Amino acid sequence: MERLIEEIPNFFTIWNVIFLAKAMGVTFLLTAIGCLVGFSVGGLLAVFRKTKSYYLLPLRFLIIVYTEIFRRIPFLVSLLLFFYVFQIMRISDNLFLIATITVCVIATAYIGEIIRSGIESINQTQWDAAAAMNFTYYQTLKEIIFPQAWKVILPPAFGFFIMFIKDTALASQIGVMELTFAAKILNNKGFSPLLSFGTILILYFILSFPLDRFGKFMERKLASNRN
């Protein structure tokens, strides 16, 4: 404890604070980009996957293959896979770019699946009633299915987002300087692990807590049937 108190002034120097803030920014960006891309592209995939059009059959098949593969590979494995593919094919050696792409690919597969099951949770009778009144597929989704499905989609989606903030720590494995990696470096510099990792624990909390509140807010706003 004494050692901890002694270390604190040296730990929170301006350089270290900037260093941690940058790392926190990387964690935040990885999560935010992953979730935004995952939600929008995943939503589109879910919408296409549920169409009945014959023309989109190959697309639907690809979507199912993609979703099933990337939901089954551990995050770290896909991260390393992308890392080496990018290296071998000399596409890019920008670590942040590689991590972002991996994060988007994984998030899309997961969130697409959450949205698909949300759509499927709505009773067929709602589709029948809409079809009998000449609603198109997209009109039915917009006016009838999604307003009811948010209730089913949002809680697991935000649960996934919050889990995802923490999963981005794995990007440290390919050398992306995010929060966990930053703590490791500070620890290696001689600061006590309790201080280094304790600090990022608080920073992770600061990132995830507002997201959690935002999720609750969206649930209240969108998921009630009374909108």
Place this chain on the structure above:
Amino acid sequence: MENLWRESLHQIEIKSANAFYEKLHVLKDIDLNIDKGEIVSLIGPSGSGKSSLLKMLVGLLIPKSGKVFLNKSLINFDNQSDLRNIREQIAIVFQQYNLFQNMNVLKNVCIAPTKIQKRNPKEVNEQALYLLEKVGLQDKLKSYPDELSGGQQQRVAIARALCLNPQILLLDEITSALDPELVKEVLDSIRLLASEGMTMLIVSHEMNFVKEVSSRVVFMDDGSIIEVNSPKNIFEKPKEKRTLDFVGKILKEK
């Protein structure tokens, strides 16, 4: 000559239609003509294909073989514009009402006429208010389906179907969820609609209702039409033994 005259009145003609749910043969060689302004009732045990027949007429169940004509033109069920066309002319009230759970009563009635038929919202609103008043729900406009009783939801569904201004109305078991005092109101509205020339195809277990309103009664069993007869004859002297058994059983239960 007489025959030709009658034929020209057929609004719906179904010729040896067969339909399946997966492998289940739910409609077997259905032949039925319905004239303009006629009220045809479908009776028969559960699972006899009554609801399937209604669903086929709005394209929710696609027939495997056979022909369906609406106002003399053959319907191609694989063609989207044909489907749109039949759904513009035929409205259905489902047995489970199928109200949109995320919309209040007024919105349920107004959404399709405004968004799909692109009619003037003010006009639609007026018509919706008129129809909802007619079914006695003027004080429930802002309620959501899950706040209503089955009978109330049923009446919203009827108003919703009528607000589409269909030529033909299909009603699936509409009296089953209604309170006795409302049955009369709904029956009166249906009679009024009939006098205005609306063609109706009604699935019902209410034999008194069937007897009273129908111009013809169709008895179905196991996916086939067994007998088509006048309401008087079908209850008093049916041609087929299966009809007699069914009607006898139903009347005995009363």
